[in-house]
């Protein structure tokens with residue numbers, strides 16, 4: 001049998017229970033208290049921008065991530081934009097990001113009038129490559145006082161956004177070392193990485209809690225969902241206070257007066273969404289277990305096919321395996337990838353190739369960038385497999 005047909009046959013055998021379509025990732029509300037918690041919001045009238053579920057949800061996120069401060073916000077994109085703003089990213093500055101990510105990473109930079117500047121990824125984690133970061137900074141970075149400027153454009157390099165792709169932890173410990181040397185702050189895009197961890201000398205560090213600030217997303221396709229939502233994580237009380245203030249229209253606390261002391265945003269997560277979030281995060285550990293099981297099953301069923309591998313967490317890291325990712329190892333993988341996707345879609349199994357590189361999108365194609373050799377190489381090879389935890393039975 002040809003490889004595409006073989007792959008699809010094995011996915012069918014593993015996952016197909018009936019004639020239903022098999023999606024990449026679907027929200028799961030099975031065995032949760034979702035309806036009860038949502039009913040509480042509706043019965044009490046507290047459905048909007050304040051209420052007890054928001055702080056409950058924030059406390060549970062803090063417990064799972066070990067982050068000292070958590071601010072629930074309206075979505076992951078806004079969490080990124082607000083985090084960058086809190087760090088002092090201004091119009092006409094540059095922010096270093098990897099080219100392999102969801103478009104929101106670059107958009108959040110643009111939303112502040114700043115410019116993405118692309119730094120290559122590494123093959124083992126698919127995240128920003130510490131060596132490429134160091135190389136690029138040595139090439140173009142110019143230190144002036146506490147700041148770094150791009151020698152070519154003259155613009156200040158204001159921050160770095162490493163991304164944990166598909167839940168696989170990027171090498172944040174090395175990236176942080178380099179950023180510390182260059183005095184560059186980090187916003188960690190952990191939108192896809194709730195439950196993913198890195199270990200450093202017998203301590204587990206949750207993705208998103210290692211940079212100056214980190215963000216999570218609770219969009220419908222993420223490991224847990226609030227319909228739409230996100231969170232900012234930070235161990236800095238000062239950043240947390242500013243982020244919270246700016247996310248709530250910069251309103252000063254007062255019983256009846258409406259006084260705002262600067263231009264803020266309405267970035268809050270509504271109570272209704274937070275209630276859904278609590279019902280979801282209560283099932284996180286169970287969901288992580290199921291993801292790991294599904295990932296293991298994918299490894300088993302594809303073990304004998306030489307032309308591909310299943311991406312695995314790196315040494316000293318634990319992935320949440322949000323999306324299990326297949327990587328083609330043939331020399332020219334483009335045609336094989338196309339055939340696999342065609343075969344899958346005709347069987348109504350909705351696999352997904354990785355995103356088109358951000359550096360190739362029309363609005364970002366003229367941005368500054370280092371050598372993107374590995375990103376170009378990897379993006380031809382990656383296919384995400386159906387990864388909803390409810391796709392497999394519990395044992």
Ligand SMILES: *Cc1c(COP(=O)(O)O)cnc(C)c1O
Pocket residue numbers: 075076077078101102104105163189191192217218219229230
């Ligand atoms: C989902 C996602 C975001 C944005 O989150 P939204 O809640 O959809 O705004 C940002 N970065 C990455 C890597 C994502 O996958």
